[in-house]
Amino acid sequence: EAQVTQNPRYLITVTGKKLTVTCSQNMNHEYMSWYRQDPGLGLRQIYYSMNVEVTDKGDVPEGYKVSRKEKRNFPLILESPSPNQTSLYFCASSLGLAKNIQYFGAGTRLSVL
Amino acid sequence: GENVEQHPSTLSVQEGDSAVIKCTYSDSASNYFPWYKQELGKRPQLIIDIRSNVGEKKDQRIAVTLNKTAKHFSLHITETQPEDSAVYFCAASQTGRRALTFGSGTRLQVQP
Numbered sequence: 001e002a003q004v005t006q007n008p009r010y011l012i013t014v015t016g017k018k019l020t021v022t023c024s025q026n027m028n029h030e031y032m033s034w035y036r037q038d039p040g041l042g043l044r045q046i047y048y049s050m051n052v053e054v055t056d057k058g059d060v061p062e063g064y065k066v067s068r069k070e071k072r073n074f075p076l077i078l079e080s081p082s083p084n085q086t087s088l089y090f091c092a093s094s095l096g097l098a099k100n101i102q103y104f105g106a107g108t109r110l111s112v113l
Numbered sequence: 114g115e116n117v118e119q120h121p122s123t124l125s126v127q128e129g130d131s132a133v134i135k136c137t138y139s140d141s142a143s144n145y146f147p148w149y150k151q152e153l154g155k156r157p158q159l160i161i162d163i164r165s166n167v168g169e170k171k172d173q174r175i176a177v178t179l180n181k182t183a184k185h186f187s188l189h190i191t192e193t194q195p196e197d198s199a200v201y202f203c204a205a206s207q208t209g210r211r212a213l214t215f216g217s218g219t220r221l222q223v224q225p
Binding site: 033035040041042043044045048056058059090101102104105106107 | 114119122147155156157158159162202204212213214215216217218
């Protein structure tokens, strides 16, 4: 089954404790992306990647890191989480961008205390 | 960068009525405009999209129109049903920029 898998689905952590949210897709998609969703603000892009070893900042990259060492995986890293990073996070992938459907993962709800 | 504004933020209609959600974008170079539907507690899913070389696209009860001159595009849902209740997001992107900018979302509630 074609899918985008995020883990964990729920995470409660404390300020400053490094964490990683994993994202994996099995569709051989080149394009992968991370979004955060906050009430009234919609989906805001954090980082995206056009292919292995090619990443770029989205609209809200501060406080986040990503890596794309393999085509299927695109982890999101919070080196020192802060309460303002409490949010719902979505990973997405597509063959390209402008001409292809983005498939979203199920989401990760993160709370930083 | 691109800025996408979406209105209204909430919309309540009676079952069977039509619903219209409007978005404007700022970058005239944007050429791809998808619409996503997000049901409560679920992930966003693409419902329809339109490219800048087309003025209108229909898929059963859903249609999207694009006015490139005015830089706005709209989602039209006819004969609404309770299962249409969800949050709808518009988005815009352009070949080359490689990023997708979303609107802030519209919560549509269809009253039975």
